[in-house]
Amino acid sequence: MRARRLLNVAIGMTVAVLLAACTTNGPTPSPTPTPREALxxxxxxxxxxxxxxxxxxxxxxxxxxxxxxxxxxxxxxxxxxxxxxxxxxxxxxxxxxxxxxxxxxxxxxxxxxxxxxxxxxxxxxxxxxxxxxxxxxxxxxxxxxxxxxxxxxxxxxAYGAQGTVLGDVLSKKAPIKMALIYSNDELGRSIAPAFESEAESAGSTVVASVGFPAAETRFDSIIAEAIKSKPDVVVLATSYSSFTATKGLIKGLIASGFGGSKLWLTTQNTGDYSQAFKNGTLTGVRGIIEGVHxxxxxxxxxxxxxxxxxxxxxxxxxxxxxxxxxxxxxxxxxxxxxxxxxxxxxxxxxxxxxxxxxxxxxxxxxxxxxxxDGLSGPLDFTAQGDIEPAFYGLYTYGPDNKFKYTSGVIGG
The missing domain is CATH 3.40.50.2300 (Response regulator)
Structure with a gap:
């Protein structure tokens, strides 16, 4: 991370106006602070x-x-x-x-x-x-x-920080095997290192980390690579802009036995799928969204x-x-x-x-x-203007394919 560079501008200098005394034996007037305008x-x-x-x-x-x-x-x-x-x-x-x-x-x-x-x-x-x-x-x-x-x-x-949270949350009960499927773009590439590092430090194993290009339309080989080592959980990290890919991967993963709590969605694809799938398709699927509920x-x-x-x-x-x-x-x-x-x-x-x-x-x-520390949780700004740690909501899908808040966690 770069050092945060602040502008070299002199700030907040209050200029005292010195009033000349009419006589030498009178008290010296106190400087009058310059009044601030409204913020x-x-x-x-x-x-x-x-x-x-x-x-x-x-x-x-x-x-x-x-x-x-x-x-x-x-x-x-x-x-x-x-x-x-x-x-x-x-x-x-x-x-x-x-x-x-x-x-x-x-x-x-x-x-x-x-x-x-x-x-x-x-x-x-x-x-x-x-x-x-x-x-x-x-x-x-x-x-x-x-x-x-x-x-x-x-x-x-920042988007990638959820990787640390997921690696920790998924390892809480016991070390498990995990697979990550991510879109090979700025967002997806940022989550993979943090996820793998935190999962492994928590005793779990990331058995597959599979990136795919945003324009991809065929998902069988991607899913096969992700599940060939028999993970306990698959995390899907795609974005709003790749809805077609997200829908195809969700459908394929569930058909391959990775539905319910075996499938976790991430902050940019945890959304309302009530119109995308028939009722009950996503029941039990988990999701994470940055920010407080x-x-x-x-x-x-x-x-x-x-x-x-x-x-x-x-x-x-x-x-x-x-x-x-x-x-x-x-x-x-x-x-x-x-x-x-x-x-x-x-x-x-x-x-x-x-x-x-x-x-x-x-x-x-x-x-x-x-x-x-505000309504949205701890807000400790780093030198780069990010917040670390941060609050995340954990969600569970119901039979209507809509997500509902389950609990919250602070991490990252």
Whole structure:
């Protein structure tokens, strides 16, 4: 991993204006601190395009965070302001236009986007503007090493980190034999090393690790290679963009005796298959998704902001991104990009644990350093802006071929 390079810009310098005394025997006036403007946070949320179903929940998460922050006194004694814009999807340039608009409105930081592709495209624009970007959902491994000048962060783990979690979870009861089938792309190649390393360190054996090209349409030989050494479990690591391959591999693996709990899906293919297979096909199949499963109390609060809200995925991660930025602004010497970026690391790790904006500010005022662990779990930023460890939800498929939350685990 590269060392995170912060911009060499002087931050937060308060210029004291020295007032000349009218007489030599009068008291010297105290310097007057330069008042800060209100902290302004922009948010890029998908209200159109492929991932628009996620937008309303993320908007609710951001608005709820702002309400909680302002109820606790805001930042610098002023209410924090929120500016929302559509991020669209990767088929448009909506995200670029929206970020340009937010920068023109002088936002101090931006939450979003949900797409890894869009995050990669926006980083050069973010660097030019000198504004931190905190994504609640971008998982591409390559974002770890992006030339972001220390300005990109995310409140979800990188895709490959789930390999470590799966290797550990599958070995909990006893060492077993495992096989991995993965798409031979950036995502698939990132999960394989972590999965193999953690499985073996836990005493299990990865008997097959089979990559296949994204354009592949024939899966018999791939499945045969994966199961020839008779694994106890097969892990399938494919992505949203390869639905045809995912469906074909699931069908073939189940037909070969690897259905139910013998088949594990990963974060980008654990989805709703109710329209893809006949009822009962995926019963008992397991899955993993990065991020927290929202609590009933948090969902209730989200619905107070967005009545009738159905999709809450990444709402907690969005909430935490806003809170982290507000906490960083509260302890930094200013709202510049480098000041906020430096403070984001310090407020996320290494101090006294706290779980709300108000609680963390109380700790800061009374005891000093604090460590915000939010609704989405521990949020310790690395030097590259990733979080390690992270929370993952474990899911089980029912007879309707839909996945339901079973339990959660922290790892990676």
């Amino acid at each position: 302004r946070i922009g948010a890029l949320v998908p209200t159109s395009g492929t991932f628009s179903f996620l937008g309303r929940g993320q908007i609710a998460g951001a608005k709820l965070a702002i309400a909680d922050i302002n109820a606790a006194g805001g930042v610098g004694g002023k209410p924090v302001e929120l500016e929302l814009r559509d991020s669209g999807d990767a088929t448009t340039t909506t995200a670029e236009a929206s970020l340009k608009f937010l920068v023109s409105k002088h936002v101090n930081a931006v939450v979003g986007p949900s797409s890894s592709v869009l995050a990669k495209r926006l980083i050069p624009q973010v660097v030019d503007a000198g504004v931190p970007l905190v994504s609640p959902a971008a998982t591409f491994p390559s974002l770890t090493d992006a030339q972001d000048h220390g300005l990109f962060f995310r409140t979800v783990p 929202p609590s009933d109390s948090f969902v209730k609060r989200l619905k107070s902001v967005a009545p009738g809200l159905a999709e809450t995925r990444y709402a907690a991660e969005t909430y935490d991104a806003v809170v982290l930025l507000a906490l960083a602004a509260s302890v930094s010497d200013g709202y510049s990009g480098p000041a906020l970026s430096s403070a984001l690391q310090s407020v996320s790790a290494g101090g006294i644990k706290c779980s709300t904006f108000a609680e963390c500010i109380d700790v800061h005022n009374s005891q000093g350093d604090f460590d915000y």
